[in-house]
Amino acid sequence: MTRKSGSSFGRRGFMLGTAAIASAAALGVPFESVRAATVLDQAAPDLASYTPGFFTDAEFRLLCAITDRLIPGDGDGEKIGPGALEANVPVFLDMQIGGDYGQDWYLKGPFPKRPSPLMGYQMPYLPSEVYQRGLKLFADAAQAAHGKAFEDLSADEQDAFLSDVQSDKVDFLAMGEDYLSGSNFFGQLWSDTKNGYLSDPMYGGNKGMGAWIMIGYPGARASFREWVTQHNVPYPLGPVSVQGMRA
Amino acid sequence: MAIVNDEVDAVVVGLGWSGSIMAMELARAGLKVRAIERGPDQTSEDFAYPKPADQYGYDKLYKVFAKPASAAVTVRHDTGGTALPTRQWGSFCPGNGVGGAGLHWTAVMLRPTPTDLKLKTYADEVYAPGQLQEDMQVQDFPVTWDEMEKHFDFFEKVCGQSGTTGNLRGDIQPGGDPFEGPRSNPYPLPALEDTLNCSMFRETTTKMGYHPFSNPSANVSQAWTNPYGQNIAPCNYCGFCSKYPCLNYSKASPQTTILDALKLHKNFDYKTNAEVTRVELHDDGKTAKGITYVDETGQEVFQPAKMVFLCSFQFQNVRLMLLSGIGTPYDPMTGEGVVGRNYAFLSNGGVSMFFKDKEFNPFATAGATGVMFNDVSPRAGFEDGVKHGFLGGAKIHSSQSNGNPIGTPLPEGTPGWGMGWKKGMRDWYGHHMKISITTTCMSYRGNYVDLDPTYSDHLGNPMARITFDWKENELKLQQYLKDICLKIKDQLGPDSYHASFLKMDSQYDLRPYVSTHNVGGAVMGDDPKTSALNKYLQSWDCHNVFVPGGNAFPQNFQANPTDMIGALTYHAAAKIVSDYVKSPGPLVQA
Numbered sequence: 001m002t003r004k005s006g007s008s009f010g011r012r013g014f015m016l017g018t019a020a021i022a023s024a025a026a027l028g029v030p031f032e033s034v035r036a037a038t039v040l041d042q043a044a045p046d047l048a049s050y051t052p053g054f055f056t057d058a059e060f061r062l063l064c065a066i067t068d069r070l071i072p073g074d075g076d077g078e079k080i081g082p083g084a085l086e087a088n089v090p091v092f093l094d095m096q097i098g099g100d101y102g103q104d105w106y107l108k109g110p111f112p113k114r115p116s117p118l119m120g121y122q123m124p125y126l127p128s129e130v131y132q133r134g135l136k137l138f139a140d141a142a143q144a145a146h147g148k149a150f151e152d153l154s155a156d157e158q159d160a161f162l163s164d165v166q167s168d169k170v171d172f173l174a175m176g177e178d179y180l181s182g183s184n185f186f187g188q189l190w191s192d193t194k195n196g197y198l199s200d201p202m203y204g205g206n207k208g209m210g211a212w213i214m215i216g217y218p219g220a221r222a223s224f225r226e227w228v229t230q231h232n233v234p235y236p237l238g239p240v241s242v243q244g245m246r247a
Numbered sequence: 248m249a250i251v252n253d254e255v256d257a258v259v260v261g262l263g264w265s266g267s268i269m270a271m272e273l274a275r276a277g278l279k280v281r282a283i284e285r286g287p288d289q290t291s292e293d294f295a296y297p298k299p300a301d302q303y304g305y306d307k308l309y310k311v312f313a314k315p316a317s318a319a320v321t322v323r324h325d326t327g328g329t330a331l332p333t334r335q336w337g338s339f340c341p342g343n344g345v346g347g348a349g350l351h352w353t354a355v356m357l358r359p360t361p362t363d364l365k366l367k368t369y370a371d372e373v374y375a376p377g378q379l380q381e382d383m384q385v386q387d388f389p390v391t392w393d394e395m396e397k398h399f400d401f402f403e404k405v406c407g408q409s410g411t412t413g414n415l416r417g418d419i420q421p422g423g424d425p426f427e428g429p430r431s432n433p434y435p436l437p438a439l440e441d442t443l444n445c446s447m448f449r450e451t452t453t454k455m456g457y458h459p460f461s462n463p464s465a466n467v468s469q470a471w472t473n474p475y476g477q478n479i480a481p482c483n484y485c486g487f488c489s490k491y492p493c494l495n496y497s498k499a500s501p502q503t504t505i506l507d508a509l510k511l512h513k514n515f516d517y518k519t520n521a522e523v524t525r526v527e528l529h530d531d532g533k534t535a536k537g538i539t540y541v542d543e544t545g546q547e548v549f550q551p552a553k554m555v556f557l558c559s560f561q562f563q564n565v566r567l568m569l570l571s572g573i574g575t576p577y578d579p580m581t582g583e584g585v586v587g588r589n590y591a592f593l594s595n596g597g598v599s600m601f602f603k604d605k606e607f608n609p610f611a612t613a614g615a616t617g618v619m620f621n622d623v624s625p626r627a628g629f630e631d632g633v634k635h636g637f638l639g640g641a642k643i644h645s646s647q648s649n650g651n652p653i654g655t656p657l658p659e660g661t662p663g664w665g666m667g668w669k670k671g672m673r674d675w676y677g678h679h680m681k682i683s684i685t686t687t688c689m690s691y692r693g694n695y696v697d698l699d700p701t702y703s704d705h706l707g708n709p710m711a712r713i714t715f716d717w718k719e720n721e722l723k724l725q726q727y728l729k730d731i732c733l734k735i736k737d738q739l740g741p742d743s744y745h746a747s748f749l750k751m752d753s754q755y756d757l758r759p760y761v762s763t764h765n766v767g768g769a770v771m772g773d774d775p776k777t778s779a780l781n782k783y784l785q786s787w788d789c790h791n792v793f794v795p796g797g798n799a800f801p802q803n804f805q806a807n808p809t810d811m812i813g814a815l816t817y818h819a820a821a822k823i824v825s826d827y828v829k830s831p832g833p834l835v836q837a
Binding site: 069070072081083103104105106107117118119120121122159162190194195198199200202203214215216217219220221222223225228230232233244 | 303319335440494606608613666672756
């Protein structure tokens with residue numbers, strides 16, 4: 001199931017980012033004079049030029065199109081916060097799904113084909129296989145329903161198709177798949193998308209801690225003895241990350 | 248053939264709370280003690296700031312939990328069903344490595360009540376014959392409040408328990424729980440600070456006639472030096488507690504309270520990454536001669552020992568007894584046999600409430616931060632259980648255990664994804680509080696643990712199989728608690744809310760996390776026909792095998808289990824040191 005070494009690209013991206021910060025310091029640029037958010041942006045890879053380490057280019061394009069609808073950017077409307085693409089969620093997915101994620105699950109058989117959903121995860125697949133199978137079924141079903149690729153549909157058509165996958169109206173199990181239903185795939189992808197949007201930037205998503213800034217979460221500050229008794233007062237400081245970035 | 252180690256007086260299987268306590272007390276008595284731990288070694292230094300301040304790593308990737316690949320169990324709803332493995336963790340997730348669940352617990356630490364210890368006696372006195380479900384198998388704990396009190400008191404000092412005293416030697420104290428059993432000493436430390444949700448809940452429920460008090464906590468409110476000389480730092484309300492190791496030496500854990508002192512004893516040592524697969528019995532089956540484990544190189548090792556202490560998690564303790572042939576396996580059809588009998592869990596539920604104009608700062612919190620009341624729990628004078636036809640109760644609380652953003656609840660009607668979800672996150676994160684229930688759970692003929700006939704672990708040994716479902720008694724209790732919580736919600740007046748409780752036809756759902764308070768399966772009692780262990784946690788069948796842990800509870804009370812598990816372990820350790828070591832044999836005559 002593994003194709004390329006999963007996290008090498010992501011890791012390289014981060015090393016480049018770290019080098020950018022280090023060089024700013026080496027050039028004698030006072031750290032405070034560099035806008036924190038700029039430094040953060042430099043530390044994370046640019047999605048447009050990111051080469052996936054695990055997903056194929058076609059899979060990655062589709063993932064970008066799907067996550068762009070799951071958490072859309074603001075566009076010309078009200079300024080709310082980053083979309084999944086601005087937050088580098090696809091980079092997070094590439095690093096996680098191609099990495100160790102799921103390697104500690106229990107995946108010995110037998111695997112019943114229609115278990116009660118109450119019993120939780122009962123598929124014989126690692127996350128990598130969930131994505132490979134799911135993305136193929138998803139792409140094929142979109143093509144069959146619309147005569148063109150999901151990426152080429154309008155936003156409204158994309159949303160409607162995603163809803164149909166989520167509710168199993170698009171029936172993966174009728175397409176020759178034994179275990180992975182549309183709702184299973186949607187559930188896994190949406191859960192991982194939220195994780196990538198809201199987790200520490202060291203995992204590849206939440207670029208610039210934009211999602212944390214949007215909601216008012218201070219990240220890894222982890223010391224609030226003076227604040228716990230300040231009731232009903234908004235917390236004034238922006239987030240920090242595990243690796244010490246500030247915004 | 249297996250490697251054979253040097254013999255020890257006591258081998259302790261698992262180095263979580265009960266293993267650490269037992270090893271410490273036996274080592275202090277001069278015995279040669281060796282602990283065998285399945286997972287890795289881990290010390291407080293391994294979890295220095297900022298490492299644990301990482302929700303994805305600890306809460307989603309389960310960094311300090313047992314791995315399902317090697318530690319799954321199977322679960323089914325009834326004896327006719329096929330059990331399926333917990334391929335990922337869901338409704339419960341056991342700990343791993345040195346410290347066990349004591350490393351990642353939330354550290355809400357409170358005692359059961361005197362009534363909880365004698366629940367069968369209470370039920371027989373208060374309920375008419377036939378009023379309760381006929382398949383209910385509740386039993387008394389075979390210990391009295393007076394026997395246990397000094398052990399609660401000591402364990403609470405080990406942990407620096409922080410809270411407000413409610414009953415000091417029979418005198419009811421303001422601000423505490425008036426329904427708690429009499430304490431010989433006040434709480435070692437004052438309660439944690441209230442967050443906004445705490446003060447709102449405290450004020451409202453007081454007006455409604457309840458008796459709220461601060462969640463008793465083993466996140467310590469002030470600096471504390473425990474009886475072993477260990478220093479615990481004041482909690483800094485970091486917001487990373489339940490499912491996280493402590494980054495501030497502030498949460499009582501085996502690491503912060505016992506292990507550094509234990510390691511100073513030259514007569515104690517421990518092995519990690521060593522998985523015990525069975526207890527080896529002498530030919531007559533009446534005593535153990537040691538344990539076998541598989542070390543990190545895959546080699547089998549025999550560890551001879553005069554005494555064996557099974558101190559791993561509840562279902563692993565039961566499984567080791569079954570794999571080793573200690574005691575008669577329980578048969579739900581005949582009701583005979585005891586190992587596996589009376590498995591119980593707990594249920595939760597509550598009301599999520601959203602307030603546009605309130606800032607809860609949910610990230611500024613200790614794990615145990617919260618306010619609870621115990622008015623609706625089994626005790627003399629509580630009549631609603633009889634009226635509604637259920638046995639049990641709950642602590643009703645508003646806790647703020649963390650405010651980390653993955654999993655943020657949003658008001659009903661918020662789109663599940665897309666722009667609406669994003670707006671919902673922006674608008675409602677930090678404007679949310681909960682009213683929650685943590686319930687009792689009775690034991691029943693059909694809820695039990697045995698060995699799975701199909702699924703095996705990474706070493707090829709059968710998994711533990713849990714057969715469990717909600718029973719009418721617990722579902723009625725949920726409906727009763729729902730009404731109370733909704734009334735509190737009405738008083739608090741949120742902008743919106745959603746309620747989540749079990750319905751009368753709900754089945755046990757393995758997916759959402761409830762709590763890792765799995766109990767029973769090798770219960771303590773006075774009668775070897777209905778219990779696997781006597782009051783000193785000693786196997787009725789093999790007198791040099793002791794099994795401390797939640798497995799000993801005959802049913803589940805609404806209080807969190809750790810205080811009781813620790814106290815029972817101290818109670819057993821004291822008897823072993825005073826009597827058993829000098830004269831090995833059954834400590835209670837059957």
